[in-house]
Amino acid sequence: MKVEAILRINGVAVPVEIEPHWSLLRAVRDAVGLTGAKEGCDDSECGACMMLLDGEPVNSCSYLALQAQDREITTVEGLAAPGELSDLQSSFLEHGAVQCGFCTPGMLISATALLRRTQDPSEEEVRIALAGNLCRCTGYGAIVDAVLATAAGRAADSVP
Amino acid sequence: MTATAQRPRLIRQDGREKVTGAGRYTADVVAAGQLHARFRYSDHARARILRIDTSRARELAGVLAIVTHEDVPDVLYGQMVKDRRLFAREEVRFDSDVIAAVAATTPEIAQAAAELIQVDYEPLEAVCDPELALEPGTPLIHERWASYEADETMERDGNVLGRSTIVRGDATAAMAGADVVVSSRYEADGAHGVPIEPRAVLAQWQGDRVTIWSSTQTPFAARSGVALTLGIPESHVRIIVPLLGGGFGSKCDFHFEAHVAALARKAGRPVRLVFSRREEFVAPDHRRESIAIELQTGARRDGTLVARRARLVLDAGAYCGEGGFFAQLAAMHAIGPYVIENVDIDSRLVYTNNQPSGSIRAPTAPQTCWAVEQHMDELAAALELDPVELRRRTLIEEGSESPTRQVFGPVGIRHTLERAAQMIGYGQPLPENEAIGVACGWWPSFGMPSGAYVKLNGDGTATIVTGAQENGSGAVMGLPLIAAQVLGMRPEDFSILCQDTDAGPYDSGSSGSQTTFNNGRAVAEAAGEVAQRLRELAAEQLEIDPLDLELAGGEVRVKGSPDRSVAISELAAADAEILGKGSGAVPEQPACSPDSGCLGRLGMESFLEPQLITHAVHVRVDPETGVVRVLRVAAAHDSGTIINPIGANGQVHGGVVMGIGQALTEGMALDGHGHQRNPHLLDYKLQTAADAPRIEIAWIETPAVNGGPNGSKGVGEPPSVPTPGAIANAIARATGRRVHRLPMTPERVWEAGR
Numbered sequence: 001m002k003v004e005a006i007l008r009i010n011g012v013a014v015p016v017e018i019e020p021h022w023s024l025l026r027a028v029r030d031a032v033g034l035t036g037a038k039e040g041c042d043d044s045e046c047g048a049c050m051m052l053l054d055g056e057p058v059n060s061c062s063y064l065a066l067q068a069q070d071r072e073i074t075t076v077e078g079l080a081a082p083g084e085l086s087d088l089q090s091s092f093l094e095h096g097a098v099q100c101g102f103c104t105p106g107m108l109i110s111a112t113a114l115l116r117r118t119q120d121p122s123e124e125e126v127r128i129a130l131a132g133n134l135c136r137c138t139g140y141g142a143i144v145d146a147v148l149a150t151a152a153g154r155a156a157d158s159v160p
Numbered sequence: 161m162t163a164t165a166q167r168p169r170l171i172r173q174d175g176r177e178k179v180t181g182a183g184r185y186t187a188d189v190v191a192a193g194q195l196h197a198r199f200r201y202s203d204h205a206r207a208r209i210l211r212i213d214t215s216r217a218r219e220l221a222g223v224l225a226i227v228t229h230e231d232v233p234d235v236l237y238g239q240m241v242k243d244r245r246l247f248a249r250e251e252v253r254f255d256s257d258v259i260a261a262v263a264a265t266t267p268e269i270a271q272a273a274a275e276l277i278q279v280d281y282e283p284l285e286a287v288c289d290p291e292l293a294l295e296p297g298t299p300l301i302h303e304r305w306a307s308y309e310a311d312e313t314m315e316r317d318g319n320v321l322g323r324s325t326i327v328r329g330d331a332t333a334a335m336a337g338a339d340v341v342v343s344s345r346y347e348a349d350g351a352h353g354v355p356i357e358p359r360a361v362l363a364q365w366q367g368d369r370v371t372i373w374s375s376t377q378t379p380f381a382a383r384s385g386v387a388l389t390l391g392i393p394e395s396h397v398r399i400i401v402p403l404l405g406g407g408f409g410s411k412c413d414f415h416f417e418a419h420v421a422a423l424a425r426k427a428g429r430p431v432r433l434v435f436s437r438r439e440e441f442v443a444p445d446h447r448r449e450s451i452a453i454e455l456q457t458g459a460r461r462d463g464t465l466v467a468r469r470a471r472l473v474l475d476a477g478a479y480c481g482e483g484g485f486f487a488q489l490a491a492m493h494a495i496g497p498y499v500i501e502n503v504d505i506d507s508r509l510v511y512t513n514n515q516p517s518g519s520i521r522a523p524t525a526p527q528t529c530w531a532v533e534q535h536m537d538e539l540a541a542a543l544e545l546d547p548v549e550l551r552r553r554t555l556i557e558e559g560s561e562s563p564t565r566q567v568f569g570p571v572g573i574r575h576t577l578e579r580a581a582q583m584i585g586y587g588q589p590l591p592e593n594e595a596i597g598v599a600c601g602w603w604p605s606f607g608m609p610s611g612a613y614v615k616l617n618g619d620g621t622a623t624i625v626t627g628a629q630e631n632g633s634g635a636v637m638g639l640p641l642i643a644a645q646v647l648g649m650r651p652e653d654f655s656i657l658c659q660d661t662d663a664g665p666y667d668s669g670s671s672g673s674q675t676t677f678n679n680g681r682a683v684a685e686a687a688g689e690v691a692q693r694l695r696e697l698a699a700e701q702l703e704i705d706p707l708d709l710e711l712a713g714g715e716v717r718v719k720g721s722p723d724r725s726v727a728i729s730e731l732a733a734a735d736a737e738i739l740g741k742g743s744g745a746v747p748e749q750p751a752c753s754p755d756s757g758c759l760g761r762l763g764m765e766s767f768l769e770p771q772l773i774t775h776a777v778h779v780r781v782d783p784e785t786g787v788v789r790v791l792r793v794a795a796a797h798d799s800g801t802i803i804n805p806i807g808a809n810g811q812v813h814g815g816v817v818m819g820i821g822q823a824l825t826e827g828m829a830l831d832g833h834g835h836q837r838n839p840h841l842l843d844y845k846l847q848t849a850a851d852a853p854r855i856e857i858a859w860i861e862t863p864a865v866n867g868g869p870n871g872s873k874g875v876g877e878p879p880s881v882p883t884p885g886a887i888a889n890a891i892a893r894a895t896g897r898r899v900h901r902l903p904m905t906p907e908r909v910w911e912a913g914r
């Protein structure tokens with residue numbers, strides 16, 4: 001039996017009707033209609049479904065949608081204003097960190113969370129932060145470079 | 161690095177939609193009123209079907225259609241041997257043979273209905289060991305194999321689906337006269353492509369025509385498969401590929417498009433199938449074949465390879481699929497890019513009741529190269545030669561003759577060897593338990609027909625309409641670089657329309673690393689036609705001979721006096737139909753004249769514009785646990801001229817890391833009864849960002865003579881070829897012991913060292 005709920009996604013409150021057993025991923029994709037987050041495994045193994053929940057990255061495939069009520073959900077669609085790109089998104093493009101792009105939404109979410117926690121991560125820290133996001137195309141090097149370059153760019157910008 | 165660093169860095173056109181989440185992959189596409197599909201798979205690896213009863217499933221509320229073999233024409237399909245039906249009829253031959261498909265209003269109802277279908281079987285003993293399948297008296301996987309429509313040259317025989325031999329000279333006599341002979345046996349487990357996107361198909365009929373959105377690498381093959389198996393004209397089938405979330409071969413060929421189309425026709429509604437990760441592992445007729453490889457090589461003291469004997473047995477699994485050529489390809493890799501005076505290679509592709517094998521990134525190559533390159537190091541040890549020195553003395557060069565008597569043109573394999581050794585610091589002293597290993601490999605280019613149009617738009621931009629398929633690698637996204645060069649425009653001036661069989665001309669898809677090689681030539685030719693037309697139009701305006709004009713900077717201008725010019729946008733605005741088309745002449749396969757003992761010749765007995773590779777890796781082995789850590793990789797590749805450096809580098813990075821996975825963690829664990837025990841990412845472990853090493857790349861750009869645009873070859877598959885072999889050689893150097901089974905898991909490394 002479907003139940004009514006309100007999900008706050010990317011700053012907008014969205015009323016939805018969902019089955020109580022639905023994952024956050026399914027609710028966001030099927031009930032809200034935001035398909036940026038991907039299902040790669042439905043088992044917390046690939047990270048393609050990652051979203052931020054109150055700023056913390058979670059595998060939305062393994063998180064009940066109803067538990068996400070009253071919390072701030074951010075998907076890849078919410079990382080920049082429509083028509084714009086965040087510095088991290090631009091950096092992914094410039095570094096060739098996107099090939100098929102299926103892992104990209106999750107990678108961007110993971111990296112966004114990392115850069116909020118740590119302004120100046122080492123390569124090792126970036127690699128560990130992204131270890132829950134599988135990518136089959138890039139071998140990770142370009143993704144790591146893109147994240148490090150974003151951090152360096154922010155550091156340069158914040159110098160008065 | 162090389163001069164490639166100065167070439168334009170292309171920001172891919174599909175990048176923006178991918179980083180914003182706006183891009184649609186097949187599972188993101190929704191048709192109004194769509195139903196959800198689920199399959200009922202065989203419960204056995206081998207069994208006779210006695211009865212299929214769908215009555216209880218049909219009664220379930222929400223079920224709109226159930227399809228079995230009774231609902232589709234009785235047609236056999238398969239690329240080189242037609243041996244499979246869409247829905248199993250009398251017999252199941254692997255544990256994910258499809259028996260029925262259900263369409264229902266929710267995925268849960270479809271699943272419940274699939275489980276309610278009653279199937280009675282007579283279970284039969286499954287044949288899961290390919291070497292056993294060759295023994296006389298073993299049951300035939302396909303009792304009626306001889307009646308199948310098949311390629312004549314396959315040398316089929318019972319459970320032998322394909323056989324290829326390469327014979328030159330007298331290997332036995334040469335072996336007897338050799339100074340040193342080494343023999344080895346290696347076994348490689350099966351593996352998977354594992355695109356992060358599980359496949360999806362959505363089918364919608366309009367009258368007697370069907371549109372199918374599918375995550376396929378080969379839309380035209382999917383179209384023919386649907387037409388053949390449903391008995392409808394190809395022109396009634398339109399395949400559209402939304403963004404494709406990786407393939408690595410696993411999404412080549414025709415797969416489940418017809419099952420879903422048959423459901424949608426019967427239900428009278430659009431139907432969508434989305435695979436779970438488990439299904440993505442076990443159900444496609446695509447996974448990397450296991451191979452048992454026996455090698456014997458005789459050499460003279462100076463390293464000259466006088467003879468090689470090899471016996472290879474490849475697991476074809478239950479059906480041919482598109483992998484019918486594997487025996488010959490593996491035979492060529494059992495020789496490798498070396499000069500060997502006498503050879504006797506026998507390679508057999510064998511039916512079993514395992515999941516069917518199909519092309520996964522450089523099929524047969526990484527496993528065979530892993531065995532051959534370890535064998536070469538064993539030979540080097542027996543000759544008391546350094547492994548790099550042995551390769552230096554035996555690799556092919558321009559003018560070398562292959563065992564099938566192909567005479568090679570310019571090939572940069574020796575340069576790749578020296579460069580990789582130099583980049584990794586070969587010979588440097590290393591701490592205990594660390595070592596460097598080296599491996600060389602090769603991979604052919606495939607010349608295939610392919611077409612494209614280039615259409616000039618009124619605003620001075622252009623659109624490339626192509627049948628080529630972008631799998632994520634960026635090969636299609638790189639096509640504007642080729643057209644821009646011909647037309648003197650900027651790559652950003654081109655949009656791309658692709659992945660729709662009703663729009664672009666035929667192309668064989670993102671397989672065989674062929675997109676730039678073949679479609680690149682087509683695009684160059686199409687752009688050339690546009691350039692020709694522009695020169696004619698400008699010549700009229702400028703009152704000059706078209707031959708005195710050149711295209712550059714978005715203009716057509718007079719050679720030598722660039723201020724006499726017309727803007728391309730001006731010409732485009734004045735003429736509504738500036739359209740070029742191209743197919744590019746398919747390069748001819750290099751001549752060769754194999755000795756008469758060569759059987760199973762399928763056209764790969766010579767290698768067109770081979771791509772040549774050396775990888776050198778530095779590893780650390782923990783002797784207590786057998787855990788291997790790859791610290792650095794140096795990859796030197798000769799793939800001809802590099803057109804799109806950012807894309808080419810991306811292929812090497814991804815391919816090497818895939819190769820590391822295959823070397824260390826990625827293997828199908830089979831239970832011996834036809835079931836895979838690790839069809840999930842927890843136990844089938846891909847490399848993560850934390851595992852992957854830094855990779856240094858060098859491009860040795862020997863321009864291809866008979867190749868793609870600007871002397872290019874393919875780049876996508878070779879990167880995963882020599883990595884496992886280089887890692888194996890490093891492990892052996894670090895531990896003093898060889899690991900004879902792939903993947904070289906901690907357990908196997910530890911056991912080898914005991």
Ligand code: FES
Nearest residue numbers: 040041042047061
């Ligand atoms: S889909 Fe959630 S982790 Fe893979």
Ligand code: FES
Nearest residue numbers: 100103135136137
């Ligand atoms: S870009 Fe394809 S999986 Fe990461």
